[in-house]
Amino acid sequence: MSLPGQLNIPNRLLLGPGPSDAHPRVLAAMANPLLGHLDPAYLEIMNETAAMLREAFQTKNPLTFPISATGMAGMETCLVNLLEAGDKVIICQAGFFSLRMVEVATRCGAEVTTITKPWGQVFELSEIREALQRIRPKALGIVQAETSTGSWQPIEELGKLCHEFDCLLVVDAVTALGCIPVKVDEWEIDAIYSCSQKGLSCPPGLAPVSFSPRAEATISKRKTKVQSWYLDMTLLKQYWGAERAYHHTAPISMTYALREGLKIVLEEGLENRWARHLKNHTALKAGLIALGLHYTAQDGHQLPQLNAVRIPDGVDDMATRKKLLMEFGIEVGGGLGDFKGKVWRIGLMGYNSKSSSVFTVLAALEQCLRSAGAKVTPGSGVAAAELAYQR
Amino acid sequence: MSLPGQLNIPNRLLLGPGPSDAHPRVLAAMANPLLGHLDPAYLEIMNETAAMLREAFQTKNPLTFPISATGMAGMETCLVNLLEAGDKVIICQAGFFSLRMVEVATRCGAEVTTITKPWGQVFELSEIREALQRIRPKALGIVQAETSTGSWQPIEELGKLCHEFDCLLVVDAVTALGCIPVKVDEWEIDAIYSCSQKGLSCPPGLAPVSFSPRAEATISKRKTKVQSWYLDMTLLKQYWGAERAYHHTAPISMTYALREGLKIVLEEGLENRWARHLKNHTALKAGLIALGLHYTAQDGHQLPQLNAVRIPDGVDDMATRKKLLMEFGIEVGGGLGDFKGKVWRIGLMGYNSKSSSVFTVLAALEQCLRSAGAKVTPGSGVAAAELAYQR
Incomplete structure (x- = not known):
């Protein structure tokens, strides 16, 4: 075959819904040589990255790290770990990405109820309360920053409301993290996912997630195995935790990128x-x-x-x-x-x-x-x- | 919190089971600025990457591209797309990674039969024929290059044998591609997965896969949806194909890396x-x-x-x-x-x-x-x- 020429990237200013331009320091970090995924120097980089990610998410959740795939895999990680076949879940649907939550939750075998608003509008607490009362679901999913409509859903009081009904709150923060407040602990969020290529100014390729102790307890009480081996938090936490048990070969360069991206976020404050x-x-x-x-x-x-x-x-x-x-x-x-x-x-x-x-x-x-x-x-x-x- | 210092990567020569050192040209490629995942310039890079990947796999399979996650997600992609609950599958088990195939196939709800050899040994065709005759499975999974034992399983005749029994052949080529012959079409392989960080000398983060027309037909006849939305080949092929339908935000920098890595492979021959x-x-x-x-x-x-x-x-x-x-x-x-x-x-x-x-x-x-x-x-x-x- 005739081979393509040298890589020749045209000049762009990325002002779409993401990827947004990576910070030059992030691109420079990625040009570093690789380390092994169990090298003590790399394990230290993992620790630093997880610690900064907790700060960015405003959480003390031990179960906080990036999934080795893009943002949509973060959504799938939250849902496959929390849901089992037959579980009831409510999805607040007012845009493209909440539709995806419905699709992914359905593939977990969950019994999905949607409450809907016209695209571009946000939900009132009272509407969600009514649905929680009616359905009594195991979890409720909502998009904080709906990328398809530009809507900013207030979620400050939502965790407390969900917990009144013994329901877990799952939040899509793909377009939120690093741009607008995301306060996982204060807002009592149980599972949250984001991406690397928007507010964190890294390339796409990682999906930061965080699970509350309440969510972790739910996972530990599962009757069935998580359907995705690759996204199984119970296995992943043995690699990110003290055990350092080999699960998959971590995306080393992307971790360099995320570490640098988070450092820039926290340097700014x-x-x-x-x-x-x-x-x-x-x-x-x-x-x-x-x-x-x-x-x-x-x-x-x-x-x-x-x-x-x-x-x-x-x-x-x-x-x-x-x-x-x-x-x-x-x-x-x-x-x-x-x-x-x-x-x-x-x-x-x-x-x-x-x-x-x-x-x-x-x-x-x-x-x-x-x-x-x-x-x-x-x-x-x-x-x-x-x-x-x-x- | 106190922030970590500047990224400071110690000097290493990576002679383990992978990641292996990335080629310097690959690291340089990754330092390029990002493009949007639907930018015409990026779509061209995707086309070039897929074409070179076909050459590396020695296949004309249209359904050939990298999955946006690491090698283990390639394994999961092959199995979740081909298997449905209750399907029979044989896994040839003689090492750590074949055990993982068992685990992932089990999570698909498949009925898994293993045939085993002591670690470090390879299977004879006659042993596999006997199992195919006895079980009549939908698919058979085998590891070509078993990373845990260093064994090189011959698979040249295995596709033909499987097809005698109307069985799909799934091959783990994670440690094979770019190092030893992998001839997907000639050997009649139906689904194959690999990684970026070994024979292709890129960072970890992508999982090249290829599916034969026979495997594609099997997927199109599924009765149930693929349990993983993120790894659903039917959706992914609408992004890699002419439709260019948005599925997830592609890992742009890693695609730059893989394009360069494949180019180096094919330049050498x-x-x-x-x-x-x-x-x-x-x-x-x-x-x-x-x-x-x-x-x-x-x-x-x-x-x-x-x-x-x-x-x-x-x-x-x-x-x-x-x-x-x-x-x-x-x-x-x-x-x-x-x-x-x-x-x-x-x-x-x-x-x-x-x-x-x-x-x-x-x-x-x-x-x-x-x-x-x-x-x-x-x-x-x-x-x-x-x-x-x-x-």
């Missing part, structure tokens, strides 16, 4: 990081509104790190995103599921949450909108963002 | 690569025997890339390996399962299969053996290797 995401979001939002765009998520519940806006009537989705990518080197996301062809998703995550991203994407988007025939006052997006930063 | 592994093995083996060490694998069936030898009586396993690691920076593997504390496993895989590895490990091992009280003629290992290279 969580509060500072959340404030930075909010500040840049406020500017971007002012700019997007000035360009005539409307958010899909309910007012007051819009994610700083994922700005989902409706595509204006008459503007072609694919052509506009192609122009953004090919002429400006900027990637933004298209819509998923119900929102396909109707929504753009603009991410300002981790390293990419900065004013240069905001101004660059607003300037580029203005050009693309105008060439698609939309009526936009020249410079209005950038001007509105500038004003917002000055406030 | 498969035949040349296999010959190189054999040549360096012959020299290492001469040296190890001169040092008084004995192979665990049956004569005539020893893997070039993984040399498993019995630890001499009176020599302490942990102390010797620690000295090798700490004083010489060389990692070799300890024993697994039945061989724990009794066996060392010395890998010469991919980039590390070279004369410098052979001489370095023989010289270092001699020092360690002597300081452990073993009687070794000074320089005997290195001298024997030199002689073998001159032949």
Whole structure:
């Protein structure tokens, strides 16, 4: 066969729903030579990574480490470990990723009940209480930061509510961690999963998870084995714990990356990081509104790190995103599921949450909108963002 | 919390069962900035990677690509996609990794029959024929290169035999691919999995798999959904195929790595690569025997890339390996399962299969053996290797 040429990566600014650009220090960390997965030096790196991950998740849960696969495997890990065939589970469904929770829980043989809201809206505690009372499930799953709609679901009081009904709370924090507050212990979350390629500014490839002692006890009382050997927390914790029992060959370079990514997060400080995401979001939002765009998520519940806006009537989705990518080197996301062809998703995550991203994407988007025939006052997006930063 | 310091990777030569050292070009490839998982430039990289992977596997199977997790997830992928509850499967069991196949197949709800040989020995076709006749299974699983024993199981005729009985052949090629011949089409293999961190000289993190049209047809006739959503080939092939349907966020940097690793394999040429592994093995083996060490694998069936030898009586396993690691920076593997504390496993895989590895490990091992009280003629290992290279 004729072999492909040298790897030649075009210049991009990744402002979609993720992957977001990796921090340069993270890329440099990955270029280090490998270590064995049982080398004392690597075991120390694992310990450091798990400790920083606990800090990022704001938890003391011993069972906290990255799964050796991407974010969706984090979802599967939480559900396959907690659920057994016939178990009742409620999924709060208001977007693409909650639909996936339904799919994965169903494949565990669970009896799934969904409560639904229109895409872009969030659930009230009272609605969830009613469902818990009615179903009395073993677990309830909810997405904190719904990547398909840009909605920010409040979950501060949800763990307490679930525990009233002896129900475990499972949270999708794939787009939340490293961008907005995620307080596992204070909010009484029982199982949570995230990813490496968004708020943590690493490449995709790892899925941080954390399980509360309550969840761990549930796992230890299982009647059947976890259907996935690869994602079995009982086996994995013997590798991450003192036993250091070989399970699989850990993804060494990705662990280097995550260690560096978490270190950068904690050097900045969580509060500072959340404030930075909010500040840049406020500017971007002012700019997007000035360009005539409307958010899909309910007012007051819009994610700083994922700005989902409706595509204006008459503007072609694919052509506009192609122009953004090919002429400006900027990637933004298209819509998923119900929102396909109707929504753009603009991410300002981790390293990419900065004013240069905001101004660059607003300037580029203005050009693309105008060439698609939309009526936009020249410079209005950038001007509105500038004003917002000055406030 | 107090944050850990700068990442500081000690100098190592990884001559264990894997990870083996990544090729420097692979590490450099990973330092490239990210692309989106649906970026046309990334889709092209996926196509190139899949095409080279087909060449490495010597197959035309359309369903050939890396799973976004480590090698053990490749095993799980093959088994969860092919097996349904109640299906009969035979596992040829003669080492640690075939035991894992039993465990994973059992978690699929399959009815598992094992045929066994003492660790280090290989199966005869007649023994397998007898089992196929007796059980009439849906699939038969076998390990081509058993990493725990260093045994090289011949499988050239096995696909044909299985197909006589309408049985699918599943092969573990985790330690085989890129080191010894793996000819998926010629040998009529139906499902095969490997890893990135051994013969392909990439970091751990991906599991190349390939499914024959016969296996694909079996999957399409399933009565139940694949229990793992993350490893469901029917969904994954819609991302790797023309549909480009979003499934999970691909591990971008690891794909860069695998593309580069495969390119290096094919630049060298498969035949040349296999010959190189054999040549360096012959020299290492001469040296190890001169040092008084004995192979665990049956004569005539020893893997070039993984040399498993019995630890001499009176020599302490942990102390010797620690000295090798700490004083010489060389990692070799300890024993697994039945061989724990009794066996060392010395890998010469991919980039590390070279004369410098052979001489370095023989010289270092001699020092360690002597300081452990073993009687070794000074320089005997290195001298024997030199002689073998001159032949």
